[in-house]
Amino acid sequence: MKIYALTEQHDQQIVQKATELLMGQMESIGGEHAYDNILTTLHEVKDPGSNAELFIAEDQGIMVGAAFLNTMYSIRKGGRYVWLNDLYVREDQRNKGIAKKMLLAIIHWAEQHDYKGIELETGINNIATKRLYNSLGFYDVVSKRYGFQF
Numbered sequence: 001m002k003i004y005a006l007t008e009q010h011d012q013q014i015v016q017k018a019t020e021l022l023m024g025q026m027e028s029i030g031g032e033h034a035y036d037n038i039l040t041t042l043h044e045v046k047d048p049g050s051n052a053e054l055f056i057a058e059d060q061g062i063m064v065g066a067a068f069l070n071t072m073y074s075i076r077k078g079g080r081y082v083w084l085n086d087l088y089v090r091e092d093q094r095n096k097g098i099a100k101k102m103l104l105a106i107i108h109w110a111e112q113h114d115y116k117g118i119e120l121e122t123g124i125n126n127i128a129t130k131r132l133y134n135s136l137g138f139y140d141v142v143s144k145r146y147g148f149q150f
Contacts, residue, residue: 001098003105006054008046015042018056021063025088041068055109057089057102065089065098067106077116082106084120099129103136121145 006018019038026034045052051072057065068086073079084106089098110118119141122129 001101002058003102004056004058005109006042006045006056008048010046014056015039015046017063018042018054018066021056021066021090022068022086022088024090025066025086053109055102055106057098059093059098063090064093065102067102069106071115074116079116080114081116082110082118084118087120099132100136103132107136 006014016039019035019042022038022042023035026038041052042054044050045054045068052068052070055067055069056063066086066088067084069082069084071080072083074081087099087102089102107118118138120133120138122133
């Protein structure tokens with residue numbers, strides 16, 4: 001298992017494969033123009049000035065998982081922190097420890113880059129995912145998230 005971050009050095013073929021992988025996640029939640037949105041976003045992630053990262057899990061040359069995150073600043077945290085937007089493992093690759101390996105890689109990366117913490121959200125009924133997060137030291141934060149879209 002190899003886990004790496006998408007960078008400007010990765011070619012169009014890698015971006016294409018990552019887009020196809022993430023389409024699996026988007027198909028489960030719907031979304032018009034999902035393919036174009038993913039492709040555009042991944043090209044922006046590759047920009048050296050981007051505050052986003054895409055970590056890819058690859059097993060025997062096949063992309064099996066992806067984690068998309070943004071880096072942000074917080075007065076409450078006293079500096080930079082990571083917001084984990086998406087963690088996705090292909091359905092046929094689940095229950096093999098891939099998500100855990102990806103999270104451990106992200107935790108290590110964040111620690112090495114002096115981030116103050118990692119935040120994320122999951123569905124309140126997603127027991128397996130909550131168990132995974134708790135097993136790695138994540139804790140419940142009580143809040144209500146709001147959104148606005150243009």
